[in-house]
Structures are given as structure tokens and as C-alpha cells.
Amino acid sequence: MIDTAGPKSPAAASLMRRPDRGTLTRATVITAALLLALFALPPIMTGYYTDTMTQVAIYCIVTLGLGLLVGRVGMYSLGQLAVLIIGAWTAARLLFGTGQPFILVLIEAGLVTMIIGSLITLPALRLRGLYLALITLMLSGAVTVVLATLNFPNGGSGFSGYNGSFLHIPQIRRPSFAGTDPAYYRFSVIVAIVMFLLVFAHLRARPGRAWASIRQSEAASLAAGINTTFYKLWAMALASFVTGVAGALLAGADRELFSIDFPIQNSITLLAVVLMGGAFSLVGAVIAGFLQAFLPAFLYQVWGVPNDWLIILFGVGVMQVLATAPGGIADQFPKDMKRLYRFIRRRVRPPAPSPASASAKGGETA
């Protein structure tokens, strides 16, 4: 029995989500920032910063995947470093061993990573969240061990593609249309945008709603007939895929991969920056990418600050975010800015006696 006696037709309303002013502003700002990143930055950046910003774009994809897991589904994974390594390794092997076009290699690396990442975490998905965190931490350990022996491919032959006796290590090739550093930077940004859109599309559709439900109450989700294991697997598969793609981009960016560039503490710092940047929003993922890839390079270049200080900062950040501000910077910063704005406005314009008008739109005084 359909009842349309409500003030507006509910069916039509839910189909057409009228964007409010906040969403429009955000969309404009994001588009502007992206255009800036693509066109305004490359000419003014030095080689060092072009490299750094390429790393930022790549790590934004990684934090996107982890943010999806942590923020949207409530799955804490400490294994994204392992996934990144697998993606980079696969891409390097394919780029050296085959003549396939770069974009195809990107996708293949993503798929391989997706399969491996999902399979390994599958046993833990049915269990308590804590077990997933533990098994992914151990996965990171295991992969770093394997990497130390196997090494990244460097143009050699055989399965591992590694030849320890090479005197001159060939560089991993780049796409023909993005060979130079600035061009590769733009290419990375575009791939990042595509990955963000992919995740965004998922969030708007059925998986996104199922994930929101699972994050808050797995019991209620099961009671509603949602196959929680399936959706968790989907989230892990998606996160692994984008991280694998990021790994492939990394192979092309660095052109020579070394295992010491992937120390095991990064599996924890990745989680740290995602929490600090804001696990619940896509903007948070970008902030996290900057924390992971830009901040260390910037601080070292400008003030000679060793990386260890940042590790300490990230450690403190994790504890602080979990204790007081679960939404991270992305959530806290606008709130702090609003508070700052109200504070300033109260100084500039003496407030009306009643507290209600302080948060009113016009701020009219009596």
C-alpha cells in the first residue's frame, strides 16, 4: 500500500539528491585544486619537488585504499605496505619482462595485488577486527622478509627478475607519453583521480551503504541479510587493487626499486597518517598522502629534520586522534576554523546579549 500523503513524494526525493551549498563549495574547491595541481604546479616546481609531488599523488592512492578500509568499513589493516610492495614488484617484473603498454601493466599489477590481498586476508575476515589487524601486521613482516631475499626485479631473468651481479642497473621504463618527470607527475595525478572516482562510485552505490552498515553494527547488518564477509572481501579487494596500481606507479616513478625504501615501520606510519588525515573522508586521504610523502621531504629539504622526528610525530598523532578526534585533521580542521571564525567575529562585532544569536546566520544585534 503506497502512501504518498507526505509533504513531498518520498520516492522522487530520495532519487534526486539536491546538492546543498556545502557540497557545491567543496566540489568547486576540489576541482580548482586539481586543476592547479595539473597545470599550475609543474612549471614552477624544481626537480626535487616534482619527484616529491609525484610521490604524494601515489601515496594518496594508498591512503585512499586504507582510508576506505578503516573509515568506511572499520577494518584496520596494517598490511597495505605489503600490498604496495606486491604491486610495485609485479609491475617492475612485467615492465622488464614484457613489452606491454604501461597502462595495461598498471591494471595487471592492480589485479594481481587484488587477488593476493583478498586471499590472504580472507581467513581473518570472519573473525574479530583485532585479528585482521594482527594478521595484516604479520603479512607486512612476511612480505618484507621475502623482499629482502627476492629483491625487486632489476632487469634480470628468471622468476625473480633479479640479477645481483648487475653493475649497471637498467631503469624501469615509463609510458611513452609520460617519460619526463613533469609528464609522469601529471600522469600520476590523473591515475590518482581515476582511482578516487572508482572508490567514490563504490561509496555511492550498494557496497557503500552495506559498508556503512557493517562499520556501525555488524550484528544489525547480518540481521538484515547482508553477507558481511562478502562485503568486507569486496572492500579489501578494492583497497588492494588501488594500492597495487599505486605500487605500479611507484615503479615507474622511482625507476629503480630498493627494498630499503620499504621499511616495515611504514606499515604502521601509513595507518598513522590515515588516522591523522582523517579516515572518514576522501579529503582526509589526500591530507594523509601529503603527510606521508610531502612532509618528510619538505622538512628534510628545508630544515634538515631527520625522518625519525616524523615517526615520533606520527606516533603521537595516532594516540591523539584515537583519544580525542577520530575524524582526524579533515574533520577537526574545519571545526577548528569555524571556531576560530566565530572567535574572531565576536571580537570584531560585540555579541548581542542572548547566546542564541551568536550562531545565527546574520549575526544581527539588538
Add this chain to the structure above:
Amino acid sequence: MIEITDLTVRYGGVTSLDGLSVTFEAGTCGLIGPNGAGKTTFFNVLSGFVRPASGSAQAFGDDLLKMPHYRRARWGVRRTFQTEQAIEGLTVYDNVAMVHSPLRGAARRADVLAAIEFVGGGRLDPDARVGTLGAGQRRFVEVARAVAGKPRLILLDEPAAGLPEGETAHLTSVIKSIPEQSGALTILVDHDMSLVSAVCETTAVLDFGKLIASGPTAAVLRDENVMRAYLGTAEVST
């Protein structure tokens, strides 16, 4: 009809259900008992969250215990929780639409909206984000979830807990209309005896995981054993 035979649940040295055997015929049935009697554990077994050590649960001829938890919802088990579990990040519509339903497309949309309307009485806005709603309204969203789709067995776990007086009256009339609305068998657990006697034709009483009484509600509430079991906890008054 639901037939429970010899259901036993043990966890860590505690026996929460002890060879429970009970039959729920049709319509709305009450399930009462002091705290810790095993009522929520019973619901957990039916929903598939807890695996019993032994026993069986046959519902409308199907063996419930053979199905994995998420399949039971597809079969038609619905449930609300002691602390409401409406999903804050989604709208009322999305919350209710989340439930598995055999309907598709426009028919499904109509069904979801009808469920919201039926339970909310016109006061629940399908587009409102549940996070912005008060506790009472969230409870109604949960109940709407329970009547959407094609439910066959609805388990209501203390739906009136924490509701203000006015909303309890509305909830009472909603629960009363569920059997004719959907044809589902409803089992209601609550401590509010006036709600139970207003809504349930028959009631079963648990204590220490065992059945101590069952039958027409009015008779059960006057039963000596039941009063003794409740001594010191909720008052038994109609």
C-alpha cells in the same frame, strides 16, 4: 508456527539456555523472564549469532539452525536489538531498504516506503539521516526494518525500552497491527508488562534458561511460579 526442541547454549561455563522446549503458534507471542533468563540468547540463536550446543528450531517447517546467519534474514527472520542499531550514516529510507527483500524495483521502493509509513505514522521522514533523529525515532526505524520485505518471523527485543509514554502507545498499536499487516509470527521480549498484555495473545516465561510457564498471557502473568521468578525485579502487574 515455531517449534523449539531441547535448545541448549553453553558459553564459558555458563549455561544460558538449558534444554529449552517451547512452541510459538501464531500472531504475537510474548517472551518474558528476569534478567539473565536467556531471552536475548534465545534471539541470538534464532538470528544465527550463537551456535547452540544441541537442540533444534523448526520454523514453518524449515530448519532454521541449518542456515548461516545472513541467509536467515533472506528466509524471513527479522530482529531488533536491545540497544537500537539503526545505521546513523544512512537515511531512514536506506536503513529500511537495506533489509533483504524478494521484491525489486518500484514494488520494492513502495514496500519500503509503506513500512516507514506504517511504523512512523507519518512522522518519519524517509530522507532524514538517522544520525539526526532522536532515540525513539531510531527505534521506529529499526521496527520499520523488521516489517519490510516479506518477514516471516519478527523478533522484537525490548522495543519499548527507553521510549517516552506517548511513543510507547504508538508502538503498541503498531505491534498489534503487525500480524495482519505482514502475516509474520512476532515474538516480543519486554519488561513492560502492560505492553506485553496489550499486544500478546500468548506468552512464554523463561528463567535460568528453562521454560517455566506458557499459555494465554493473562493466565501466565498471574501464575505463582512466574511471580516467584520475578520477585525482587520488575513488578508483575497488568
Add this chain to the structure above:
Amino acid sequence: MPSWSDFQPFIVSGLALGGIYALSGVGLVVLYRATGVLNLAFGAVGAMGAFIAWTLINKAGAPGWVAWIACIVFAGVVTLGYGLIFGPLLAGRGPLVQSVSTLGLALVLFGAIDLLWSTSAGQSRSITFPTDNGGFMVGQVQVNWTSVIGLGAGVVITAGTHAFLRYSKLGTAMRAMANDREITGTLGVPVRRVEAAAWFGCGLLSGIAGILLADLAALDDTTLVFTVVISSLAAALIARLRSIWITFAAAIVIGLVHDLVTPITSLTNYRDMTPFVLATIALLLMPRGEILTRSREEG
């Protein structure tokens, strides 16, 4: 394939390592049962304690035993401090959030160790015990005293913890809290004090493990903070964070398998994967039934 006599020395070292993993694992499990927090920083506090001990011995000229006690006390105090501050701050947030928070502590300590004891000048540091050089023969195998201490510590601490939990008032209180924290509080048990004792105890065990591993394995931050943590965690996970005797057994197995793989040349480089492989197998075999009940918050 190596011969039996090639394996023998690794049985000794494997048992010693296993013993240390066991005492760490037991500390983890007891703390988890009493407070609901899995202290993932236990490797880091032990590591820093070991480095502090090294500085005391090599820069301040302190006698060995002073340094080792300083290490253990340091670990206990830091862990206790963390628990006193972040226990209440994160109360009720669930084991996952609280355990991830300890990772923050681990990062802070890890970064601090790198800063204060950097390896940029290429120096390698080590901790040695006087018992490293003495020993005895079992058949054809040389067993040094330190290995005995390693295994012995594991056995003594597991048995001691078992007795403590069963027979002492504090231990019984911890067991009660593991079962149901709220009810225990209403029974008049000083919940905060019991938790503090659990944190401190876990910290002391981290210190003991840290100094022993610094001697038997290496005084290296990555090894002490991560590699050994993973092994002890695997043991605790195999015991489902529940039984300390299964933790002990699993830890011994992990230590043995890890070291016994060493002489097998085709596998030797991958032996650090042992905890991961064993834990994954355990997860695959874990029954589902009770796990789902625990993931719900209601009673």
C-alpha cells in the same frame, strides 16, 4: 638436507628463543584478558630498555646487573604510564582501537631509539651476559647458560603466572575482570588498581624479553620492535588470546621451527616468515561459532 647433528645446536637456540617469545606472549595475553588491550608496543619498550642498558654499560660504566634491572624497570614504568593515561582516555572504545593506540606508542619509541642511538656511523652495538660463555654439553651439543636462562624464563614465568592467576587475590581479580569487567567493578574489586598491576607486569616482562633478546638475537631496533613482536603475537593469536599454556606451547613451536629452518639452505632466508605462516594456519582452523558472539556488545 642437513644432518641431525647440524640441527642439534638449533634446537637449543630455538628453545631459548621460544622461551622468550613465551614470556612475552604470556604478558600479552594476561594484559589483554585483564584490560582488553593488546599491547603492541611491548617490543618497543623492551627495545628502548635494552638500549638504555647498553648506554649504562658502555657509556656510564655501570655494572651489568644494574643496567639489566634498569631496562626491566624502565619497561615496566613506561608501560604502566601509558596504561594509566590511555586506559581511561580510551575506555569503552573496544579492543581494536585501544590496541591500535599502543602502536602509536611503539612508533614514538621506535623513532626515539633511531634518533638517540642512530646507526648512521655504522657502529653495531651488542649486549652480552657473563653466561654467554659458560655452558655444558648435552650429548654433542653445546648449551650455553644464556639459552638456559631464555627457556627457563619462559617456563618459570608461564608457570608462575598460572599460579599467580589461580592462587593470589590479585590474580583472581584479574581473572574475574577477564570474564566480565563491569560486574567485577560492582563487586568491589579495585578495577583500576588491578589494571595498573597488569600493565606494570606486562611492562616488566617486556623488559625481561627485551634484554634477553638483545643478547640472544641482536641489539637492533627493527628486530626488537617488530620481528619478535610478530612472533609473540602469533603465539598469543594461536592461543586465541586466551590460554597461557597454549601461548607457551605455540611460542616454543614458533621458536623451534624458526631456528630449525636455519640450516636448510633453500628455506633459510624465509625463516622469519614462520610466525606468519603458523598464525595463518591457526586462523584457518579456528572455529567460527564463539567468535561471532564475542563481537557483539550486548549481553
